[in-house]
Amino acid sequence: MISSRTAAVMTVAAALLGAAACVAPSSEPGVPPLTGSVWELQQIQMSDGTLLSADPPEHYTAEFSEDGQVFIRADCNRAIGQFTATADGQVSIDIGPTTLAACPESSIGTQFLQALDNASLYFFDNDDLFIDLQLDSGTMQFSSAPTPALVGTLWKLQQIQMNDDTLLVPDQPEHYTAEFLADGTLLVRADCNRGRGQFSTSDDRSLEVSPIATTLAACPEGSIGNDFVQALGNADSYFFQDGNLVIELIYGSGSMQMTAD
CATH class of the missing domain: 2.40.128.270 (Lipocalin)
Structure with missing residues (x-):
């Protein structure tokens, strides 16, 4: 769990990372933008044939905010980072401080964080988000879940x-x-x-x-x-x-x- 002290460290780290996102909404009707959803990981397909499946998907999520922050759940751990994304599909993610709980042996939380840190390109297909990794090393597939609002609910x-x-x-x-x-x-x-x-x-x-x-x-x-x-x-x-x-x-x-x- 993220304590007040950890949250304060994350705030400082985010300020140091600095860059704001530049996210262009999709021009295709019915396709979700990068922001405004909680993206649940479905799988990570590595180019060496390794397939990592998220079980369950809701334990591996990324939420991209309009101010350039990304909120991450990696199984039993959580992290906050910064991202930049461009209209031509380039994306870069810098992960800040992460909680260090010991997740179950079957967890792919570490691989999930490593993959996010290696993000290179993103695109949509049938409403799913795909993120290609650097050096063509693999691809992550996400499905969207709407983000509720704290205020007004x-x-x-x-x-x-x-x-x-x-x-x-x-x-x-x-x-x-x-x-x-x-x-x-x-x-x-x-x-x-x-x-x-x-x-x-x-x-x-x-x-x-x-x-x-x-x-x-x-x-x-x-x-x-x-x-x-x-x-x-x-x-x-x-x-x-x-x-x-x-x-x-x-x-x-x-x-x-x-x-x-």
């Missing part, structure tokens, strides 16, 4: 997974919601209580939530309303996975998973 809690293996699952997800508004206001339903706070985000996907003021009704036994409010107040960073919002908590203490209403 009503998010329903699916679970809170703590690093001590505590798993909190709401009986009624619609009773545990968060709505991030464009003016920086956070509206919360925590079971039988309602709350309001302020939030801020940055380009590296860090998320900070001010103390949330809530009503003080006594909710039924089994409610996780207090845990929900506490977890939101401990937000550190966020990312999207399978259309869901995942909020990492400070000090690597856990994560929350939420789905769009």
Whole structure:
């Protein structure tokens, strides 16, 4: 998980890398642009005949932002880098700091990061993104998944997974919601209580939530309303996975998973 300290290092590294992307939208109707999607890896076909399949694809993703950043999930690790892309299909990716969790033996996370770092050209075929590697050494194939918006979506809690293996699952997800508004206001339903706070985000996907003021009704036994409010107040960073919002908590203490209403 990416801590506040790691996120700060990533921000500095991104500033040093510096170059902004120049991405021209595709002129072909129905073909997605490079930005605006979470690209899920399908496979890496190397020129020596080696075929690396992503299992599952949603664990190997790249999201290219309009400001020239690329957000990467490489199985159990995450990274932020910079990219440049031109209208004639050239692409260059510089990967910044990466988390260093030990992924399962079957993981292809290391090969995925190496391939991204060797990106040379990109093109689309049947809505899939293909990235050719330097020296004709191979090709990566991705399929797109729409990127949801943090702001303007009503998010329903699916679970809170703590690093001590505590798993909190709401009986009624619609009773545990968060709505991030464009003016920086956070509206919360925590079971039988309602709350309001302020939030801020940055380009590296860090998320900070001010103390949330809530009503003080006594909710039924089994409610996780207090845990929900506490977890939101401990937000550190966020990312999207399978259309869901995942909020990492400070000090690597856990994560929350939420789905769009």
